Every structure is written in structure tokens, then in C-alpha cells.
Amino acid sequence: MIMKYRSDSLKLLGVEAAIRRLTPLHPQYTFLDGLQRQIVSGIKGEELLNKLFERVKFRFDYYVLHDLHLYSSAWFQIDSLIITPYYVIILEMKNIGGHIKIRKNHPQLERTLTSGQIDYYKNPIGQVIEITDLLQDFFDMRNIDIPINRVIIFKDANRSLQFDETEIPIMGLQELPHYIRTRPRTEVKLNPEQVNTLLNTILMAHQEYNPFPITTNYFIEPKDIITGVNCKFCSEFTVNKLYREWRCQKCGETTKIGHLNAFNDFAMLIDRKINNKECRRFLHIETCKQASVILEKLNVDSSGSKKKREYMLNYMNDNK
Ligand SMILES: [Zn+2]
Numbered sequence: 440m441i442m443k444y445r446s447d448s449l450k451l452l453g454v455e456a457a458i459r460r461l462t463p464l465h466p467q468y469t470f471l472d473g474l475q476r477q478i479v480s481g482i483k484g485e486e487l488l489n490k491l492f493e494r495v496k497f498r499f500d501y502y503v504l505h506d507l508h509l510y511s512s513a514w515f516q517i518d519s520l521i522i523t524p525y526y527v528i529i530l531e532m533k534n535i536g537g538h539i540k541i542r543k544n545h546p547q548l549e550r551t552l553t554s555g556q557i558d559y560y561k562n563p564i565g566q567v568i569e570i571t572d573l574l575q576d577f578f579d580m581r582n583i584d585i586p587i588n589r590v591i592i593f594k595d596a597n598r599s600l601q602f603d604e605t606e607i608p609i610m611g612l613q614e615l616p617h618y619i620r621t622r623p624r625t626e627v628k629l630n631p632e633q634v635n636t637l638l639n640t641i642l643m644a645h646q647e648y649n650p651f652p653i654t655t656n657y658f659i660e661p662k663d664i665i666t667g668v669n670c671k672f673c674s675e676f677t678v679n680k681l682y683r684e685w686r687c688q689k690c691g692e693t694t695k696i697g698h699l700n701a702f703n704d705f706a707m708l709i710d711r712k713i714n715n716k717e718c719r720r721f722l723h724i725e726t727c728k729q730a731s732v733i734l735e736k737l738n739v740d741s742s743g744s745k746k747k748r749e750y751m752l753n754y755m756n757d758n759k
Pocket residue numbers: 670671672673674675687688689690691692
């Protein structure tokens with residue numbers, strides 16, 4: 440049973456907004472581009488895992504928690520954690536294709552593509568050992584006694600694996616059900632009530648990571664963010680306010696919610712609070728009065744009076 444899903448869809452929207460509003464020459468652009476792919480890959484990995492658990496049945500209760508951010512002696516993150524009455528399993532998901540070579544005590548993982556190109560990634564073994572130690576501390580601090588298993592899973596079907604015998608099993612996603620089934624289940628460590636308590640303890644301790652404002656968290660100067668209302672059809676920032684709607688000067692498409700998308704980007708990237716002057720600058724509005732009408736119509740909480748009035752923007756989950 441899946442008890443917790445990934446929570447980084449908001450972060451993905453924020454990172455996508457930053458990519459949309461930075462020039463490709465910006466020093467953080469390549470990093471954000473990689474981060475976006477990493478988040479998408481994490482979401483896809485979770486979907487694959489969930490599909491597998493829908494298909495495969497086990498003869499004992501198990502619970503899956505995705506994307507945990509916990510603290511014991513330090514902060515640590517777990518891709519997915521499986522909890523059973525007998526043991527827990529840390530799943531570290533990797534999405535790397537090609538021929539993968541992992542050597543024991545070697546800091547890097549080597550990937551060779553069919554073209555002969557060789558890339559190096561951080562060896563996940565050290566990472567998983569660290570996560571295991573921190574989860575053990577988390578359990579010790581709460582007098583929870585349960586064996587911790589850990590597995591590194593390569594979910595990409597187009598890959599071949601070559602690795603030294605290591606203390607941490609390395610496998611493809613399809614081998615996971617067999618691995619789960621064959622873990623020793625001789626001793627029940629947690630009764631149903633204790634399993635429930637453990638799930639609640641973890642969910643209560645999990646800290647939702649707030650990625651906003653993106654400019655602060657990813658070292659981007661707010662002045663580098665491209666201003667203007669973005670056209671959803673041609674992707675240009677050439678949308679102007681007309682009497683009742685917004686029209687793109689380039690492709691001619693119109694929308695009634697151009698300002699809402701821009702406000703959403705402003706909230707995710709720069710600040711949740713916006714005043715009249717910032718609104719004019721960011722939405723390319725000419726007069727104070729026009730900006731004031733737009734801001735008042737948002738019908739959101741505000742503080743201060745006249746020119747200093749600040750409006751509290753909401754994050755929208757869907758900015759289409
Ligand atoms: Zn357009």
C-alpha cells in the first residue's frame with residue numbers, strides 16, 4: 440500500500456518557470472535544466488514503482504513511502520522506503536542507461552554509451568551507506584528495532600550492469616519483487632499497531648521542502664529574471680494588456696488569465712508579496728491605476744495602504 444507520494448511537483452513548476460524566464464547563457468541555466476530532468480525522472484521512477492506494486496502481490500503487509508526528507512544526526516533524503524512487519528528496505532532509484540560499471544570502493548560509477556562515450560557519476564554505494572546510517576540513528580533515537588535492507592535500483596530497461604560484489608544489492612526494477620519476497624521473515628519485529636506507529640512517526644518527522652523563492656534557493660539575482668507576460672502559444676514575453684484581455688503581439692493569441700500566470704511565476708521565483716510598482720514592472724503595465732485594478736481583482740490578502748500596499752500571492756498548482 441502506498442502511504443506517501445512524491446511531493447516535488449511544485450518544485451518542478453518553479454524550476455520550469457525559472458528556465459522559462461532566464462536566458463540560456465545565465466550561469467545557473469544548465470544546472471536548472473539538469474535539475475528539471477532529475478525531478479521528471481524521479482516522478483517517472485515513482486510511477487514505474489507504483490505500477491509494479493499494483494501488479495505484484497506479497498503474502499504480507501507492506502507500506503511504501505516515497506520521497507522522504509528526515510533528520511537524525513543530519514538531514515537525509517530517501518527515494519522510497521518499504522516498511523514491513525519484518526524489515527524495512529531503502530530503495531535508491533537510478534535512471535542511467537548504457538553499460539554501467541560500478542566498482543567497490545571507487546568514488547565514481549562509469550557509464551559507456553554504444554557510441555563509445557564514457558560518463559562518470561557519483562557512486563551510489565557511498566550515498567546509500569550514509570542514508571542507512573542516518574536512518575539507523577533515526578530508529579535508535581526512537582527505540583525502534585527493525586532490520587534495514589537497502590537496494591540500488593536501475594530503472595532504465597536499456598542498460599547493462601557490471602558490478603563488483605558489494606554489501607548493497609544492485610538490480611533492475613523487475614528483480615525487486617523477488618528480492619522483497621526472499622528477505623528472511625522468521626521474526627515479526629513490529630505488530631500491526633507498531634507498524635502503524637512507525638508510519639505515523641515517519642510521516643510526522645518528514646519535512647516538506649519549500650523550494651520557493653527559487654531565486655534565493657538557487658542563487659539567482661531577481662534582476663536576471665525576464666519580466667513580462669508569457670504567451671502560452673508561442674512562448675514569447677510579448678503579451679500586452681488590452682481592455683478585457685491579454686493579447687500576444689507576436690502570434691495574436693489572446694487569454695484572460697495572462698496576469699495570473701505571471702503572478703504565479705513572480706510568487707515562485709521572487710516573492711509571494713507584490714506591490715503596485717513591482718506589478719507594473721513585472722507585467723509591463725503602464726499606469727498605477729491599471730495595476731491597482733488588476734491587483735484588487737485578485738481578491739487576496741493584502742497589508743499596508745496606498746502605494747505601499749502589498750498583496751499576498753497564491754501558488755497555483757496548474758498554471759496553464
Ligand atoms: Zn504568442
